[in-house]
Amino acid sequence: MTTNTSPAGFWSYTHRDDEIEEGRIRRLAIKIANEFEGVTADEFDVFIDKKDIRWGDEWRKRIDSALAGSTFFMPVITPRFLKSEECRREILTFVGHAKSLGLEELLLPILYFDVPQLQEQNPSDEVVALVAERQYVDWTKLRLEREDSPDYRKEVNRLAVRLVEIIEQTAEIEPPPVLLPDSADTDDEPGVLELMADAEIALPGWALVMESFNATVREIGERVTQANEEASLSDARGGGFAGRLRLTHELAEDLADPVERMSQLGNEYSAAIVSIDPGLLGIFRMVEAEGVTADGVEQVSSFFHVIREAGEQNRLMVEGLQEFAASLEGPSNLSRSMRPIIKKMRAALQHFMDGKAVWDEWERRINEVSERLSLPHGE
Template structure:
């Protein structure tokens, strides 16, 4: 049996967390796989090392061939996890594909270390919100148990048993109808043309959001430049740290409103993209299934062209957004009045980068289908 034909689990974690745990995270994956095999007499192929080419190849094979029904994605949730761009991108990618197939349950998070804010009713971070909505496994206390203790071994057995149950249910699931609307008309299922038209209408709005996001960053950057100049003038007058502190407080007051707007735009951008992601992936899969020679082939080409343009434009912005986010690190120590604002700005940039990861996945699948 090859890895692609059997059940598989992709283990997503930060290497620093595993190092801090002295390898316990990787050992947990192995224990679960062994227990799964003991229960089913079938192997659970576990992919652990993202630096191994097999991890990436198998990840793409599983998603592209719609074999998600036999593929688990198990993120090991810690505070560090949400700071990893790679881990965040994996959650978004798998979540969209699983939802497009009606298989959300195959995204099975393990809450390894409690994350502040994840249990709130409203979670502004879209990746964190995706995790909080799942029926995750709580390992926050079990991670403190001896690995050979009865409690730990029983928990491994329960988790392996849950994987078996999920696979059994997944085998009976039919992919949901492709839809981009939250409340589709139950009497009239939209066709591909309607779906593409709806998505295409949304794409310019995201482009406009990016334009406003860039303009807001420029406003904040200009205000920061003026504040630095004021600090230099203050130093020349011999005002010392008191003068610098006054200029910093003035800067914090000036950028408060644009920072709030920047935060709103970031949340809006990633939330809307994640919401429509399963529908767009469904459209791409539908085109792939029906082939290029369909009545909608020309419209599909136009839709794909629009998505590619959005992806390319977004990537042009990403470098400057990342530079802006990195520059905030040096400002964070100026004054406590700046710290909450800096946190919001960095969070907003991360949300936009998350959204770009969703669009990049659309483009990747479109390239494969078109090629």
């Protein structure tokens, strides 16, 4: 039976990548776990199959407070991984908790297929940025080697030894003080109520960002509708394919400015939410550990309610954005001039899809803490 202090590794990968590799990704996880046990004589519990109930149960147990230097998250990075909503959600969730505990080293990405975005100076994709800032393991060439080759086995050993070293390095790390962007500087470590007050100031104006983003989406939708109407008129006049192609080029030029605005808003949104995530998770952990005095119940409940309400707004907006993203499939096939525009729009939409994962994790922790401390829902 797995305990919360035993070393463990959670593998995150797409099943299609493993199918393409004929099971080599899963076998790599097992080989590393076996090598770890051979080196240390301690079992390394590896969680591979997310369909297995143990994966989800242990993930929830460990992600909140039992990372404590012994729980690794090992995402297998590929182009398909970056397109997977589930994989993106897992890495964002883990990173927030790990940073709040000062244990970023426990994120150990394995680059399996080449991802060109990792070479960008300042990746706009927040998941790519998180991987790029870590010392990821490059397996792009080793995946072409035989699994029983000396080079392959040496690298398996090296990775297992690296896990041992990280565990030793992080064993004595204490959780850092809870930090929030733009919070007031003070020589005294603030209490949980002061942190909540700081958080209300530090929480960016997401409602305003979402409103601006929605307005931009509506503007783009109106321009696309107008272009479709003009295309119908062109067809009626016998303009044919040449007429449609001309209108598509004009539409691409017409959308350049609002799509750029859309991209900037998405970047602003994701940067803010990733920045404040560790601080909020730290606050939730403090509330859970310290409890709430009678005088603080109202403030804590109200603070939790604000976050729940903002999360619900985000959820509703994401549902609308998903419908909008689906509507982009047609225009992306019209001409080459539209493809970079559609690609940029999808990237901007992804920021908000990722944000939903963070909001969902905040709500999960709020619900857990509220239930354990018997807190009412704030109004």
